[in-house]
Structure formats: C-alpha cells, structure tokens
Amino acid sequence: MKARVYVMLKAGVLDPQGEAVRHALGSxxxxxxxxxxxxxxxxxxxxxxxxxxxxxxxxxxxxANTVIESYRVEME
Structure with missing residues (x-):
C-alpha cells in the first residue's frame, strides 16, 4: 500500500523559497x-x-510542522 502526504505552508506564512522561484521565473x-x-x-x-x-x-x-504547515493524505 502507498500513501502520499502533501505538505504546504499555511496561508499567511512567508515562503522565501517560493518567492525566490517566482523571482527566478520573472528573470x-x-x-x-x-x-x-x-x-x-x-x-x-x-x-x-x-x-x-x-x-x-x-x-x-x-x-509536518503543524504550527506553520498543513497537510493532506492520499491512500492508494
């Protein structure tokens, strides 16, 4: 059996890696x-x-760091 866990920063938490990617894409x-x-x-x-x-x-x-991250589980 497989499980996938998707972890993302919660809304309102700064995402410096995401911002770096956005800037690089613009460049x-x-x-x-x-x-x-x-x-x-x-x-x-x-x-x-x-x-x-x-x-x-x-x-x-x-x-997941549940203070700043949310997660979603998918089971196969």
Missing part, C-alpha cells in the same frame, strides 16, 4: 507569475493493514 522571462508556494510530497510504502489514521499520526508527530 527568465515568465512575467505572468504573480505568486509561488513551494511544498513537499512524501511517498510512503506501507504494510497493507496501515490505516489513514496511522498516517495522520505520522504527519502530526514528524512529517
């Missing part, structure tokens, strides 16, 4: 980019009996 001639938010995707290979609740606990304890 390369892509003028229509008004904002960039950068996140991460974590892919987990899990035992078949692993529940979404268990993955959520992983996120809460390690995979």
């Amino acid at each position: 390369l001639g892509f003028d229509g980019v008004e904002g960039v938010r950068q996140g991460k995707v974590i892919e987990l290979d899990l035992a078949e009996d692993t529940t979404e609740e268990t993955v959520t606990q992983m996120c809460e304890k390690l995979l």
Whole structure:
C-alpha cells in the first residue's frame, strides 16, 4: 500500500523559497507569475493493514510542522 502526504505552508506564512522561484521565473522571462508556494510530497510504502489514521499520526508527530504547515493524505 502507498500513501502520499502533501505538505504546504499555511496561508499567511512567508515562503522565501517560493518567492525566490517566482523571482527566478520573472528573470527568465515568465512575467505572468504573480505568486509561488513551494511544498513537499512524501511517498510512503506501507504494510497493507496501515490505516489513514496511522498516517495522520505520522504527519502530526514528524512529517509536518503543524504550527506553520498543513497537510493532506492520499491512500492508494
């Protein structure tokens, strides 16, 4: 079984990496980019009996900093 965890900074939290990407895109001639938010995707290979609740606990304890980040779990 696989799980994907999508982690993004919460709205209102400054994203210096996203801003650097936006600036670089502008320098390369892509003028229509008004904002960039950068996140991460974590892919987990899990035992078949692993529940979404268990993955959520992983996120809460390690995979996401829930003070400044939000996350979404997709199970396959």
